Amino acid sequence: MAEWEPLPGSLRAIAALTRAGFKVVVATNQSGIAKGLLTVAELEQIHQKMSDEVERFGGRLHGIFYCPHDSDSGCDCRKPRTGLLDAIEAHLGADLVGAPMVGDSLKDIQAAKAKGCLPVLVRTGKGTQTETTTLLWPHYGVDTRIFDDLAAFAEFHIRNH
Numbered sequence: 022m023a024e025w026e027p028l029p030g031s032l033r034a035i036a037a038l039t040r041a042g043f044k045v046v047v048a049t050n051q052s053g054i055a056k057g058l059l060t061v062a063e064l065e066q067i068h069q070k071m072s073d074e075v076e077r078f079g080g081r082l083h084g085i086f087y088c089p090h091d092s093d094s095g096c097d098c099r100k101p102r103t104g105l106l107d108a109i110e111a112h113l114g115a116d117l118v119g120a121p122m123v124g125d126s127l128k129d130i131q132a133a134k135a136k137g138c139l140p141v142l143v144r145t146g147k148g149t150q151t152e153t154t155t156l157l158w159p160h161y162g163v164d165t166r167i168f169d170d171l172a173a174f175a176e177f178h179i180r181n182h
Contacts, residue, residue, distance in 0.1 A: 025067045027074060028145050030172035036080030041179045044083040044113060048105040054089035061089065084112050101131030123174055127155045130165055140165040141174055
Protein backbone atom coordinates (compact mmCIF):
# COMPACT_ATOMS: atom_id res chain seq x y z
CA MET A 22 0.00 0.00 0.00
CA ALA A 23 1.20 3.54 -0.74
CA GLU A 24 2.02 5.52 2.36
CA TRP A 25 0.79 8.85 3.58
CA GLU A 26 2.80 11.05 5.90
CA PRO A 27 1.37 14.30 7.22
CA LEU A 28 3.33 17.47 6.68
CA PRO A 29 4.75 18.90 9.90
CA GLY A 30 2.13 20.91 11.78
CA SER A 31 -0.72 20.02 9.40
CA LEU A 32 -2.67 17.81 11.81
CA ARG A 33 -2.59 20.44 14.55
CA ALA A 34 -3.59 23.09 12.00
CA ILE A 35 -6.64 21.10 10.89
CA ALA A 36 -7.57 20.48 14.52
CA ALA A 37 -7.28 24.20 15.31
CA LEU A 38 -9.48 25.09 12.32
CA THR A 39 -12.05 22.50 13.43
CA ARG A 40 -12.09 23.80 17.01
CA ALA A 41 -12.58 27.32 15.65
CA GLY A 42 -15.73 26.14 13.85
CA PHE A 43 -14.42 25.77 10.31
CA LYS A 44 -15.17 22.73 8.17
CA VAL A 45 -12.08 21.25 6.56
CA VAL A 46 -12.49 19.19 3.40
CA VAL A 47 -9.84 17.59 1.19
CA ALA A 48 -10.05 17.74 -2.62
CA THR A 49 -7.31 15.82 -4.38
CA ASN A 50 -6.36 14.59 -7.84
CA GLN A 51 -5.38 10.91 -7.65
CA SER A 52 -4.33 9.90 -11.17
CA GLY A 53 -2.38 6.99 -9.66
CA ILE A 54 -5.66 5.06 -9.67
CA ALA A 55 -6.10 5.49 -13.43
CA LYS A 56 -2.45 4.59 -13.96
CA GLY A 57 -2.76 1.41 -11.90
CA LEU A 58 -0.30 2.61 -9.26
CA LEU A 59 -2.92 2.60 -6.52
CA THR A 60 -6.26 0.90 -6.00
CA VAL A 61 -9.39 2.64 -4.73
CA ALA A 62 -9.24 0.40 -1.64
CA GLU A 63 -5.64 1.48 -0.95
CA LEU A 64 -6.57 5.14 -1.37
CA GLU A 65 -9.51 4.71 0.99
CA GLN A 66 -7.16 3.15 3.57
CA ILE A 67 -4.89 6.17 3.26
CA HIS A 68 -7.87 8.51 3.65
CA GLN A 69 -9.01 6.59 6.74
CA LYS A 70 -5.54 6.88 8.25
CA MET A 71 -5.54 10.61 7.48
CA SER A 72 -8.96 11.06 9.12
CA ASP A 73 -7.92 9.02 12.15
CA GLU A 74 -4.74 11.07 12.61
CA VAL A 75 -6.66 14.35 12.34
CA GLU A 76 -9.14 13.08 14.95
CA ARG A 77 -6.29 12.03 17.22
CA PHE A 78 -5.30 15.71 17.32
CA GLY A 79 -8.88 16.78 18.06
CA GLY A 80 -9.86 17.76 14.53
CA ARG A 81 -12.22 16.50 11.90
CA LEU A 82 -12.22 16.19 8.14
CA HIS A 83 -15.73 16.89 6.88
CA GLY A 84 -15.03 14.97 3.69
CA ILE A 85 -12.34 13.72 1.35
CA PHE A 86 -13.12 14.04 -2.35
CA TYR A 87 -10.85 12.74 -5.06
CA CYS A 88 -10.59 12.50 -8.81
CA PRO A 89 -9.39 9.02 -9.85
CA HIS A 90 -8.86 9.98 -13.51
CA ASP A 91 -5.70 10.86 -15.39
CA SER A 92 -5.11 14.23 -17.02
CA ASP A 93 -6.23 13.01 -20.46
CA SER A 94 -9.67 11.80 -19.34
CA GLY A 95 -11.49 15.10 -19.85
CA CYS A 96 -13.50 14.53 -16.66
CA ASP A 97 -15.10 17.39 -14.76
CA CYS A 98 -13.68 16.38 -11.39
CA ARG A 99 -9.96 16.78 -12.08
CA LYS A 100 -8.59 20.07 -10.82
CA PRO A 101 -8.35 22.70 -12.24
CA ARG A 102 -11.96 21.91 -13.20
CA THR A 103 -14.47 22.48 -10.42
CA GLY A 104 -16.28 19.12 -10.22
CA LEU A 105 -14.74 18.20 -6.86
CA LEU A 106 -15.66 21.60 -5.48
CA ASP A 107 -19.21 21.25 -6.83
CA ALA A 108 -19.46 17.90 -5.02
CA ILE A 109 -18.16 19.47 -1.80
CA GLU A 110 -20.78 22.22 -2.03
CA ALA A 111 -23.51 19.61 -2.43
CA HIS A 112 -22.12 17.53 0.46
CA LEU A 113 -21.87 20.50 2.83
CA GLY A 114 -25.01 22.24 1.59
CA ALA A 115 -22.90 25.39 1.40
CA ASP A 116 -21.70 27.88 -1.20
CA LEU A 117 -17.91 27.86 -1.55
CA VAL A 118 -17.72 31.29 -3.16
CA GLY A 119 -15.32 33.32 -1.04
CA ALA A 120 -14.19 30.31 1.01
CA PRO A 121 -10.44 29.75 1.23
CA MET A 122 -9.03 26.89 -0.84
CA VAL A 123 -5.54 25.89 0.26
CA GLY A 124 -3.17 24.08 -2.06
CA ASP A 125 0.36 23.85 -3.35
CA SER A 126 -0.10 23.77 -7.12
CA LEU A 127 -1.22 25.92 -10.01
CA LYS A 128 -4.17 23.54 -10.54
CA ASP A 129 -5.33 24.30 -7.00
CA ILE A 130 -5.12 28.05 -7.63
CA GLN A 131 -6.93 27.70 -10.97
CA ALA A 132 -9.72 25.59 -9.43
CA ALA A 133 -10.13 28.06 -6.57
CA LYS A 134 -10.42 31.00 -8.94
CA ALA A 135 -12.78 29.15 -11.29
CA LYS A 136 -15.11 28.38 -8.36
CA GLY A 137 -14.86 31.84 -6.82
CA CYS A 138 -12.93 30.65 -3.78
CA LEU A 139 -10.11 32.60 -2.17
CA PRO A 140 -6.92 30.95 -3.50
CA VAL A 141 -4.33 30.20 -0.83
CA LEU A 142 -0.90 28.80 -1.68
CA VAL A 143 1.24 27.03 0.91
CA ARG A 144 4.96 26.73 0.30
CA THR A 145 5.06 23.09 1.40
CA GLY A 146 4.96 20.29 -1.16
CA LYS A 147 5.16 21.88 -4.63
CA GLY A 148 4.21 25.30 -3.25
CA THR A 149 7.60 27.00 -3.37
CA GLN A 150 8.09 25.89 -6.97
CA THR A 151 4.59 27.12 -7.83
CA GLU A 152 5.25 30.46 -6.14
CA THR A 153 8.55 31.04 -7.91
CA THR A 154 7.29 30.07 -11.37
CA THR A 155 3.64 30.33 -12.31
CA LEU A 156 2.55 32.73 -9.57
CA LEU A 157 4.96 35.26 -10.99
CA TRP A 158 2.55 35.52 -13.90
CA PRO A 159 0.21 38.37 -13.01
CA HIS A 160 -3.00 36.47 -13.79
CA TYR A 161 -2.36 33.68 -11.29
CA GLY A 162 -0.72 35.63 -8.49
CA VAL A 163 -3.46 38.23 -8.20
CA ASP A 164 -5.53 37.74 -5.04
CA THR A 165 -3.61 34.60 -4.06
CA ARG A 166 -2.57 34.58 -0.43
CA ILE A 167 0.69 32.80 0.34
CA PHE A 168 1.72 31.14 3.61
CA ASP A 169 4.72 29.06 4.62
CA ASP A 170 2.52 26.11 5.57
CA LEU A 171 -0.96 25.06 6.65
CA ALA A 172 -0.25 25.98 10.26
CA ALA A 173 0.59 29.58 9.31
CA PHE A 174 -2.59 29.81 7.22
CA ALA A 175 -4.71 28.33 10.04
CA GLU A 176 -3.33 30.77 12.59
CA PHE A 177 -4.00 33.73 10.28
CA HIS A 178 -7.48 32.51 9.27
CA ILE A 179 -8.62 31.82 12.83
CA ARG A 180 -7.31 35.19 14.05
CA ASN A 181 -8.96 37.14 11.22
CA HIS A 182 -12.36 35.47 10.87
